[in-house]
Amino acid sequence: MAEYNDSELLALFRETEANSHYAFNLIIKKYQQRIYAHVRRMVIDHDDANDLVQNTFIKVWHNLKNFREDSQLFTWMYRIATNECLAHLKQKRKRFFLPIGDVEHELKSKLSHEPSFNANKLELKLQQAILSLPEKQRLVFNLRYYDNMKYEDMSKILQTSVGALKASYHHAVSKVEKFIKGD
Numbered sequence: 001m002a003e004y005n006d007s008e009l010l011a012l013f014r015e016t017e018a019n020s021h022y023a024f025n026l027i028i029k030k031y032q033q034r035i036y037a038h039v040r041r042m043v044i045d046h047d048d049a050n051d052l053v054q055n056t057f058i059k060v061w062h063n064l065k066n067f068r069e070d071s072q073l074f075t076w077m078y079r080i081a082t083n084e085c086l087a088h089l090k091q092k093r094k095r096f097f098l099p100i101g102d103v104e105h106e107l108k109s110k111l112s113h114e115p116s117f118n119a120n121k122l123e124l125k126l127q128q129a130i131l132s133l134p135e136k137q138r139l140v141f142n143l144r145y146y147d148n149m150k151y152e153d154m155s156k157i158l159q160t161s162v163g164a165l166k167a168s169y170h171h172a173v174s175k176v177e178k179f180i181k182g183d
Contacts, residue, residue: 004023004026006072006073006074007069009023009026009027009030009073010023010064010067010069010073012026013027013064013065014065020065024060024061024064027060027064027073028057031073031074031077032053032057034074034147035053035056035057035077035078035081036049036050036053037146038078038081038082038142038143038146038147039052039053039056039081039084039085041130041142041146042082042085042089042138042139042142043085043088043089044127044131048088052081052084052085052088053081055084056077056080056081056084059080059084060077060080063080071153071156072153075153075156075157078143078157079156079157079158082139082157082158085139086135086139089135125179125180126176126180128179129175129176129179129180130142130176132175132179133172133175133176136158136168137168137169137171137172137175138172139158140154140158140165140168140169140172141169141172141173141176143157144169151165151166151169
């Protein structure tokens with residue numbers, strides 16, 4: 001199977017209906033793991049993450065023909081996935097009439113029962129520290145720390161200035177360091 005760049009995938013997607021299905025499957029294969037990792041860090045729960053990734057790709061499928069290529073394909077999909085996560089967390093708070101702290105507490109509880117983190121106590125501690133951050137700082141921290149995303153790309157995804165993102169990341173790093181050292 002040939003490796004296509006994003007421009008080639010988009011051109012293939014737009015050619016014919018038969019090609020659009022093939023191209024979309026290639027897009028999923030290319031980006032599914034990265035999108036899943038991003039979503040999973042935000043919502044912790046594997047089942048929720050799977051549902052949100054599926055919702056993300058459904059939205060990508062429905063809107064890909066209108067994608068104007070003002071940004072990179074991955075940046076656009078990241079934005080969709082991020083919005084899905086934020087909407088999910090907001091809905092969770094509303095559904096159970098929970099303040100944000102209770103939702104974070106629930107996520108921390110799920111994290112402590114997650115088998116993939118049990119083997120590595122430092123990673124568990126880091127995840128707990130990240131979950132103690134306010135939602136926006138957590139998002140910025142995850143994008144920068146785990147995905148090594150440039151502030152300019154984050155700015156497009158989150159529709160926030162680069163300066164505000166740098167400040168958010170700086171505050172997040174300070175809080176994570178304090179959490180890890182203080183416990």
